[in-house]
Each structure stands twice: as structure tokens, then as C-alpha cells.
Amino acid sequence: MTPKPGSGPVSVPRLPPLENLLMVSPSDLTDSAPAPCPARPEASGPGSDDDLPRIVPRRHVGRLLAAAVALLLFAMVVTSVVRNPAFQWGVVGGYFTTAAVLDGLLLTLWLTGVVMVLGFALGVPLAVMRLSANPVLSTLSWGYVWVFRSTPLLVQLLLWFNIGALYPTLGLGIPFGPQFVTVKTVNLLGPALTAVIGLTLHEAAYAAEVVRGGILSVDAGQAEAAQALGIGRARTLRRIVVPQAMRSIVPTSGNMLIGTLKGTSIVSVLAVHDLLYSVQLIYNQTYQVIPLLLVATLWYIAVTTVLSAGQFYVERHYARGAARALPPTPVQRLRARLAAHHRSLSSLSKY
Numbered sequence: 001m002t003p004k005p006g007s008g009p010v011s012v013p014r015l016p017p018l019e020n021l022l023m024v025s026p027s028d029l030t031d032s033a034p035a036p037c038p039a040r041p042e043a044s045g046p047g048s049d050d051d052l053p054r055i056v057p058r059r060h061v062g063r064l065l066a067a068a069v070a071l072l073l074f075a076m077v078v079t080s081v082v083r084n085p086a087f088q089w090g091v092v093g094g095y096f097t098t099a100a101v102l103d104g105l106l107l108t109l110w111l112t113g114v115v116m117v118l119g120f121a122l123g124v125p126l127a128v129m130r131l132s133a134n135p136v137l138s139t140l141s142w143g144y145v146w147v148f149r150s151t152p153l154l155v156q157l158l159l160w161f162n163i164g165a166l167y168p169t170l171g172l173g174i175p176f177g178p179q180f181v182t183v184k185t186v187n188l189l190g191p192a193l194t195a196v197i198g199l200t201l202h203e204a205a206y207a208a209e210v211v212r213g214g215i216l217s218v219d220a221g222q223a224e225a226a227q228a229l230g231i232g233r234a235r236t237l238r239r240i241v242v243p244q245a246m247r248s249i250v251p252t253s254g255n256m257l258i259g260t261l262k263g264t265s266i267v268s269v270l271a272v273h274d275l276l277y278s279v280q281l282i283y284n285q286t287y288q289v290i291p292l293l294l295v296a297t298l299w300y301i302a303v304t305t306v307l308s309a310g311q312f313y314v315e316r317h318y319a320r321g322a323a324r325a326l327p328p329t330p331v332q333r334l335r336a337r338l339a340a341h342h343r344s345l346s347s348l349s350k351y
Helices: 018-022 061-083 089-095 099-130 135-150 153-161 191-216 220-228 233-270 275-286 289-318 330-349
Strands: 169-173 179-184
Touching: 089 289, 099 135, 099 191, 099 233, 099 275, 099 289, 135 191, 153 191, 153 233, 191 233, 220 233, 233 275, 233 289, 275 289
Parallel strands: none
Antiparallel strands: 169 179
């Protein structure tokens, strides 16, 4: 670099030797600690942080208005139901726990339990047959489900009730050969047994599809891993696939249980003394149709509520392996809502 005329000598910085650069310690390369910043003086006066406005939760006027309108409509409906003398609530209370109604309720509960147990006992093998690699078993299972899901339940019950017109006698013996024991169908199938058979066969078709859908919801890798470990197919299905499939089976099975409870009222056409038929016998004598129908309605609502609560806890039980935190129970949810409401009221009271 050539210095300009008239200027002094230019000083060129000298670099240290290369070996000295290689021996520089890391502490020499780091900058010295920065000087601490002076503390910020606390603001005082009208512009201080203590005088800043606090954040107030937004008030949802539209939500409050919608809730007020909904509560108003609900109150109007409840008032019209309670004050309407045509409902005859005194008569409803008088017949609610009579012996005839309670006997009909017990028969309805017994019929629901038996049909659900037998329906799933038949539906599980049908689901396994449907998933089988055997084309004969798979086709037979598909045909069973197709027939019983395509036919109305009332038609099936009437056909089973009149089975004596098609098969007057039923026998046990050698297939396509002589029969050793025969019995008349009319003496064998009464109204209650006919209702159990018809409802069970109808329920088994839906139970088979519920179980099949639950099994298919499990990842195929679970079965492949079990097969790689040398576990048999039956044990894999029983110990690995089915427990995981229960998370999908239980909600639909709960809906089926409630549907079966209400569907048993259709057996009244066969003169089976269930809950609905019992109240029908009473109002045919007293001509108090509306109060007796309300008695049956209230009992159906009460039993359905209990079954729904049980379904919730069963679902919560099988959700333990799939969710990090179990869903809150209704009591826990209510406590959380009350605590949040209390906190919001406390925050608003400060202003």
C-alpha cells in the first residue's frame, strides 16, 4: 500500500506467529463478561405498572343471551307439562309402583339380559366365521347377517309365533333318517320362549357386525407380532386382539343394550306380559291411557339412565391403555365446572 504524499508513515499490524495462534487458550478467545446493566429505576407516578389496567375476561353477550332463551323455553315446557291436568300426575304416581307394573318391568329386564347374553354368545362365533379364510364359513355367516338384518323384527316374531303352521312337529334323530324323539311345536314354543328366540336371532346378527368391526379396528401389526412370537391364532384373538377391540365394541354394545331394552316392547303383540303390555292391560280397564303410558315412559327413562351410567364406566375402564389421562367422571366434571365458575366470580369481584 503506497502512502499518499504528505501523509505520515502507515502502521501495519503485525500478526503473531502461527504456532502462537495454535496455543491460544479458549479463555483468551472469549470476550470478557459484559458489564452488568444498571438496574432500571422503578417507575412512579401515574405511568407506573401498578396503575396499568388489568386484563378482564371477554363477556360473551351472545352466549349469555342464547342460554337465557334456552332456559326460558325449557321453563315454559316444564311448566306446561307440570300444570297440565291432562297428564294426571296423581294417577301416574299411584300406578308407578303397583305390582302389575313392577312384574312387567322385571320381565322386561330379564328379557333384555337374556337376549343380550345369548345374542353376543351367538354373534361372536358368527364374527369369527365372517373373518375366517374358509369361504364356506364366511359365506354362511354373511348370509345369516344379511337375512336377519334385512327382515323387520316384527315380521320375525310373527313368523316364529306361527312356526307351528310350517313345522307342526320337531324331532331329534339321524340326519335325513329316522327320528327318535318328536314333539309338537305348539306345545314347545310359548309366547315368552318365542320372544326370546326371535329377539336373540335378530340381536345376534347385529352383535356379529359389532364384534367384527371391533376386531378390524385393531392394527394388523398386533396379530403379526404375536405370530412372530409363536402365539397361536386362538390365543392371539383371545388375549391380544379382543381386549384392544373392546374399546370399539363397548360403545356400540351399550347402544344395542339400550335399543334392546326399548325393543322388547314389541313383544306385546305376542301377549308377553312385559312393561308395555302390563300398562296396556291396566288402561284397557280404567281408560286412563295417558297416565299409564307415562308410567311406562318414566320406567324406561330410569332404566336407560342407569344403563348409560354403567356404559360410561365400562368405557372408562377399557380406555386405560389408550389414553394418558382417563376421561373425567360426571362428578369430577361438575366439580371442575363449579371451580371454574367460582374463579371467574372471584376475578370479577376484584373490580
